[in-house]
Amino acid sequence: MPVDPLRVISDLEELRALTADENGAQRIAWSPTWLKAREWFQGKLKGLPVEHHYDAAGNSWTTLPGDADRALVLGSHLDSVPNGGWLDGCLGVAAGLEVLRGFTEDFHGRPPITIRLVDWADEEGARFGRSLFGSSAFAGTHTIAVDRVRNDRDGVRLEQALRLCGVDVEKIGDAGVERKNAAAYLELHIEQGPVLENMHLPLGVVLGTKGVERHAITFHGQEAHSGSTPMTVRRDALAAAAKLALEIRPIAKKHPDAVATMGSVKTFPGIVTAVVGRCETTLDMRDLDVEVLASMLSEALAASERFAAEEGCTVDWSRIWSIEPISFSPRLIEFCDEAVRETAGISHRLPSGPLHDAAEVARTGIPTVMMFTQSLAGLSHNKAEDTRAEDLKAAVVAFDRLARKTLKWLSV
Amino acid sequence: MPVDPLRVISDLEELRALTADENGAQRIAWSPTWLKAREWFQGKLKGLPVEHHYDAAGNSWTTLPGDADRALVLGSHLDSVPNGGWLDGCLGVAAGLEVLRGFTEDFHGRPPITIRLVDWADEEGARFGRSLFGSSAFAGTHTIAVDRVRNDRDGVRLEQALRLCGVDVEKIGDAGVERKNAAAYLELHIEQGPVLENMHLPLGVVLGTKGVERHAITFHGQEAHSGSTPMTVRRDALAAAAKLALEIRPIAKKHPDAVATMGSVKTFPGIVTAVVGRCETTLDMRDLDVEVLASMLSEALAASERFAAEEGCTVDWSRIWSIEPISFSPRLIEFCDEAVRETAGISHRLPSGPLHDAAEVARTGIPTVMMFTQSLAGLSHNKAEDTRAEDLKAAVVAFDRLARKTLKWLSV
Numbered sequence: 001m002p003v004d005p006l007r008v009i010s011d012l013e014e015l016r017a018l019t020a021d022e023n024g025a026q027r028i029a030w031s032p033t034w035l036k037a038r039e040w041f042q043g044k045l046k047g048l049p050v051e052h053h054y055d056a057a058g059n060s061w062t063t064l065p066g067d068a069d070r071a072l073v074l075g076s077h078l079d080s081v082p083n084g085g086w087l088d089g090c091l092g093v094a095a096g097l098e099v100l101r102g103f104t105e106d107f108h109g110r111p112p113i114t115i116r117l118v119d120w121a122d123e124e125g126a127r128f129g130r131s132l133f134g135s136s137a138f139a140g141t142h143t144i145a146v147d148r149v150r151n152d153r154d155g156v157r158l159e160q161a162l163r164l165c166g167v168d169v170e171k172i173g174d175a176g177v178e179r180k181n182a183a184a185y186l187e188l189h190i191e192q193g194p195v196l197e198n199m200h201l202p203l204g205v206v207l208g209t210k211g212v213e214r215h216a217i218t219f220h221g222q223e224a225h226s227g228s229t230p231m232t233v234r235r236d237a238l239a240a241a242a243k244l245a246l247e248i249r250p251i252a253k254k255h256p257d258a259v260a261t262m263g264s265v266k267t268f269p270g271i272v273t274a275v276v277g278r279c280e281t282t283l284d285m286r287d288l289d290v291e292v293l294a295s296m297l298s299e300a301l302a303a304s305e306r307f308a309a310e311e312g313c314t315v316d317w318s319r320i321w322s323i324e325p326i327s328f329s330p331r332l333i334e335f336c337d338e339a340v341r342e343t344a345g346i347s348h349r350l351p352s353g354p355l356h357d358a359a360e361v362a363r364t365g366i367p368t369v370m371m372f373t374q375s376l377a378g379l380s381h382n383k384a385e386d387t388r389a390e391d392l393k394a395a396v397v398a399f400d401r402l403a404r405k406t407l408k409w410l411s412v
Numbered sequence: 413m414p415v416d417p418l419r420v421i422s423d424l425e426e427l428r429a430l431t432a433d434e435n436g437a438q439r440i441a442w443s444p445t446w447l448k449a450r451e452w453f454q455g456k457l458k459g460l461p462v463e464h465h466y467d468a469a470g471n472s473w474t475t476l477p478g479d480a481d482r483a484l485v486l487g488s489h490l491d492s493v494p495n496g497g498w499l500d501g502c503l504g505v506a507a508g509l510e511v512l513r514g515f516t517e518d519f520h521g522r523p524p525i526t527i528r529l530v531d532w533a534d535e536e537g538a539r540f541g542r543s544l545f546g547s548s549a550f551a552g553t554h555t556i557a558v559d560r561v562r563n564d565r566d567g568v569r570l571e572q573a574l575r576l577c578g579v580d581v582e583k584i585g586d587a588g589v590e591r592k593n594a595a596a597y598l599e600l601h602i603e604q605g606p607v608l609e610n611m612h613l614p615l616g617v618v619l620g621t622k623g624v625e626r627h628a629i630t631f632h633g634q635e636a637h638s639g640s641t642p643m644t645v646r647r648d649a650l651a652a653a654a655k656l657a658l659e660i661r662p663i664a665k666k667h668p669d670a671v672a673t674m675g676s677v678k679t680f681p682g683i684v685t686a687v688v689g690r691c692e693t694t695l696d697m698r699d700l701d702v703e704v705l706a707s708m709l710s711e712a713l714a715a716s717e718r719f720a721a722e723e724g725c726t727v728d729w730s731r732i733w734s735i736e737p738i739s740f741s742p743r744l745i746e747f748c749d750e751a752v753r754e755t756a757g758i759s760h761r762l763p764s765g766p767l768h769d770a771a772e773v774a775r776t777g778i779p780t781v782m783m784f785t786q787s788l789a790g791l792s793h794n795k796a797e798d799t800r801a802e803d804l805k806a807a808v809v810a811f812d813r814l815a816r817k818t819l820k821w822l823s824v
Contacts, residue, residue: 193640210639214684226673226696227622227765228605229790231664238674239661242654249651252643261638262650264682265691272626272675272694272732279677282684284638320684353639378641 003098003400005393011094015040015078016086024383025084029122029133030161037078037090041119044097049109056174057137058121058167063114064100066107070183071114072407073366074099077123077134077357084124085190085385087392091373092188093119095396099403112411114181120357121167128158135357137175139364144169183410184332185361185368188399190387192354194378202391203398205336205349206370209359210257210286211293211325217244217304221313223269223277235312238267238276243307244300248283251299257351258287258296288325288351325351326359332369332406339401340371343394371399415510415812417805423506427452427490428498436795437498441491441534441545442573449490449502453531456509461521468586469549470533470579475526476512478519482595483526484819485778486511489535489546489769496536497602497797499804503785504600505531507808511815524823526593532769533579540570547769549587551776556581595822596744597773597780600811602799606790607762614803615810617748617761618782621771622669622698623705623737629656629716633725635681635689647724650679650688655719656712660695663711669763670699670708700737700763737763738771744781744818751813752783755806783811 019027019037027034038060045052051063060078063071076092096117103111120138125131128150136142148169150158159169191197196204221237245262252260261284268278283300287293301317308315333349340347352370362368373395376386387395431439431449439446450472457464463475472490475483488504508529515523532550537543540562548554560581562570571581603609608616633649657674664672673696680690695712699705713729720727745761752759764782774780785807788798799807 191640192637193642194645195640195642198645212639224790225604225766225792226671226675227624227698227767228603228607228792229671229765230605230607230669231661231671233606233610233790238657238677242657245650245654246658249643257642259638259641259643261685261687263638263679263684263686263688265650265677265679265688266682267675267677270676270678272696273673274675275673276675276677284684286639353641354637355639378636378645380637380640 003102003396005396008094008098008396009389009392011044011097012086012090015090020086023083025080025086026082027078027080027084028082028126029079029124030127030165034079035165038119041078041093048101048104054166055178056167057134057172058162058165059134059138059175059178060119061178062100062117064104064111066111066114068113069181070410071116071181072403072410073116073118073182073185074403075118075120075185075357076187076189077120079122079124081124081126081381083383084381085383087190087385087387088192088380089123091190095188095399098396099400102400111407113407123357127152130158132355132357132360134175135360137172138178139360140173140176141360141363142172144172179364179366182366184406185358185366186399186402186406187356187358187370188395189356189370189372190380191372191375192378192380193375195350196348196372196374197376197378199348201346201348202344202374202394203340203347204372205333205340205347206328206372207333207349207351208288208325208327209352209355210288211290211323213285213293213297213322214320215283216318216320217281217283217315219279219308219313219315221277221311224275226273226275229275234275236275237279237313240307240311240313240315241265241279241281244281244304247303248300251296251303252285255287255292258292259353260285260296260300282320286353288327290325293325323355326362328362328369329367332367335405335409336369336371336402339398339405342401343398371395371402415514415808417808420506420510420808421801421804423456423509424498424502427502432498435495437492437496438494439490439492439496440494440538441536442539442577446491447577450531453490453505460513460516466578467590468579469546469584470574470577471546471550471587471590472531473590474512474529476516476523478523478526480525481593482822483528483593484815484822485528485530485594485597486815487530487532487597487769488599488601489532491534491536493536493538493793495795497792497794499602499797499799500604500792501535503602507600507811510808511812514812523819525819535769539564542570544767544769544772546587547772549584550590551772552585552588553772553775554584556584591776591778594778596818597770597778598811598814598818599768599770599782600807601768601782601784602792603784603787604766604790604792605787608760608784608786609788609790611760613756613758613760614786614806615752615756615759616784617745617752617759618740618784619745619761619763620700620737620739620774621764621767622700623702623735625697625705625709625734626732627695628730628732629693629695629727631691631720631725631727633689633723636687638685638687641687646687648687649691649725652719652723652725652727653677653691653693656693656716659715660712663708663715664697667699667704670704671765672697672708672712694732698765700739702737705737738774740774740781741779744779747817747821748781748783748814751810751817754813755810783807783814
């Protein structure tokens with residue numbers, strides 16, 4: 001039976017009515033509204049010949065057993081940021097469910113291999129600042145020691161919030177057992193950026209997730225009176241930072257997919273009548289190629305030191321966080337490309353700037369790929385997040401095609 | 413009798429012991445410590461044939477009556493910022509007192525014209541944000557409607573704090589009567605900047621106070637995800653602001669004494685993972701020439717609009733405050749130049765970037781000039797503020813010479 005894209009849209013609208021308010025989606029992981037969304041999902045499984053359980057990290061697993069134990073895994077996440085959109089995460093779960101329904105009918109309840117659908121727990125990390133929570137437990141890259149003591153804004157500990165949802169933080173590593181037999185992983189997601197829209201394309205093939213280098217950079221100059229200090233003797237920390245804010249752009253633009261962002265600038269003393277004595281900035285650089293990312297970082301470092309010297313300042317760097325680039329499976333990228341071309345006539349391959357659960361899965365060596373559908377105006381994490389209905393429909397059809405190609409490959 | 417510079421230094425040390433703690437001077441206007449400083453000053457008048465009173469704005473007037481009513485006025489301020497230095501303001505009062513002592517002896521208590529010493533009330537505006545309080549009341553440029561409702565950090569109203577010091581805010585304009593007979597005004601102050609130190613000069617002649625244009629400038633771009641937004645489609649408000657932060661420098665450097673400062677930059681949302689959607693900055697521009705200042709302002713305005721357009725942003729400007737440049741008396745500048753040369757062998761003329769009470773006096777048309785003495789490392793408003801003892805001594809001697817030249821001129 002072909003998939004019914006309208007049923008996916010209708011499911012998403014149902015979920016929105018249940019879990020959003022006037023400010024947007026409120027499915028923050030470990031919250032009552034999130035639990036309500038998961039209950040809604042379980043309700044959708046009625047009548048399907050599937051098994052359902054939550055693993056030790058709170059990931060929700062729905063399994064359609066096949067002739068072989070080896071499993072094709074489809075997945076995404078139902079949790080959202082506060083005041084989030086109606087598609088981020090749940091599109092992939094709803095589309096995966098529809099593909100599962102189709103397989104159930106086509107194979108009379110018994111496909112040649114096992115099909116699984118996972119709803120990862122806490123992809124967003126919105127409440128405790130730990131994103132990719134469930135998928136990192138699955139992958140064995142979780143960090144219990146750090147996570148155990150995380151607090152939310154109200155001082156509730158992560159450990160405590162998880163216990164209320166039936167998850168023991170000490171045991172989340174046991175979710176690794178779900179890796180057994182997983183032979184491929186597919187994830188459909190909205191792009192959350194403007195690339196496909198600018199190219200007038202409904203769908204894209206994701207090559208992998210970019211590596212990230214995230215740093216705090218502070219320039220130290222000399223605070224001075226704005227009226228009595230001649231221009232020629234100033235040691236203006238803001239001037240050095242401004243030069244870097246502009247220089248990171250040509251550094252990134254040398255590479256087609258690289259990005260570099262100075263997202264925060266703080267000036268001290270930060271008053272109208274004083275030359276800036278200290279300027280604190282942040283830098284976020286991303287690329288899919290580990291060598292490109294390393295060279296961008298070293299260029300930015302050298303530039304910051306040059307600008308500091310030019311302005312009579314000093315500079316220090318402190319790494320906030322980093323992750324290596326993760327490439328998806330070449331074979332699945334080919335399948336995804338075919339599926340997109342067969343559906344939309346034209347395909348485009350692009351890296352993902354944002355991270356996704358698929359990156360954690362890919363790190364374990366399980367062949368993985370993602371498909372993107374266009375985001376209007378690149379907006380996400382916002383109630384204005386949207387995608388044209390025709391593009392959503394194309395996404396469901398293309399994702400089903402990708403799943404069938406992968407199933408066929410795994411069944412040989 | 414020649415002035416005794418060591419007595420001035422000893423007076424300043426006495427005042428410091430009385431009104432400073434381990435963090436610096438605490439003579440904040442309208443505070444008990446400030447009143448203690450003024451009481452100390454009155455104690456220093458014992459035995460001198462002078463009249464003393466406070467005017468309607470709280471300015472402290474010490475008068476040595478002469479044969480003629482026309483008066484030579486010397487002045488400065490005893491109030492300090494919190495954690496201030498030992499020289500800012502009080503050097504001018506202590507040096508003025510020493511000159512007054514010398515005149516008293518030389519003219520056997522009756523100089524040919526009247527000599528007055530004023531300690532202006534609340535030059536710094538440290539507590540209520542209204543600087544040049546007493547001198548603006550003297551000049552008739554005070555702003556009762558605005559000042560009446562000012563609050564300090566603890567919510568105490570200016571009106572209330574003044575009443576505790578015997579000043580009725582409704583009547584401060586009556587201080588204008590003190591303008592009567594004032595024929596010249598002289599003020600000695602530390603430079604509070606690095607110009608004289610860099611030239612290895614102990615003393616300088618102040619040409620006037622620079623005009624100030626102070627503006628809030630906000631760039632509006634588009635907040636976007638740092639990972640998913642390609643460099644080419646960004647509308648980065650920080651990039652436009654960074655260009656302006658750098659461009660104001662060549663704009664100011666075209667003119668020998670002009671300064672331009674971006675003292676505060678705030679980024680919104682201001683997080684490491686988002687392109688800056690809004691960037692709020694401040695600009696402070698100063699020059700002694702009203703036309704130079706106007707042309708700098710219009711160049712900065714045009715540059716900001718050009719940069720906004722280049723970055724796909726918009727920009728808006730809002731004036732925070734401005735004041736026109738104020739030039740001192742050409743004749744008194746000549747006297748001051750002679751006095752400095754006779755004392756130090758070499759003189760240098762410079763504008764003042766910071767404002768001073770002398771600017772308010774000059775606005776009334778009373779011939780006015782200031783003398784600067786070197787500040788070490790340009791530091792002020794800080795307990796580290798200092799000047800070499802030899803420079804302080806030279807300053808007292810030169811200021812006495814300036815007063816004598818002015819007295820002679822007024823006595824003709």
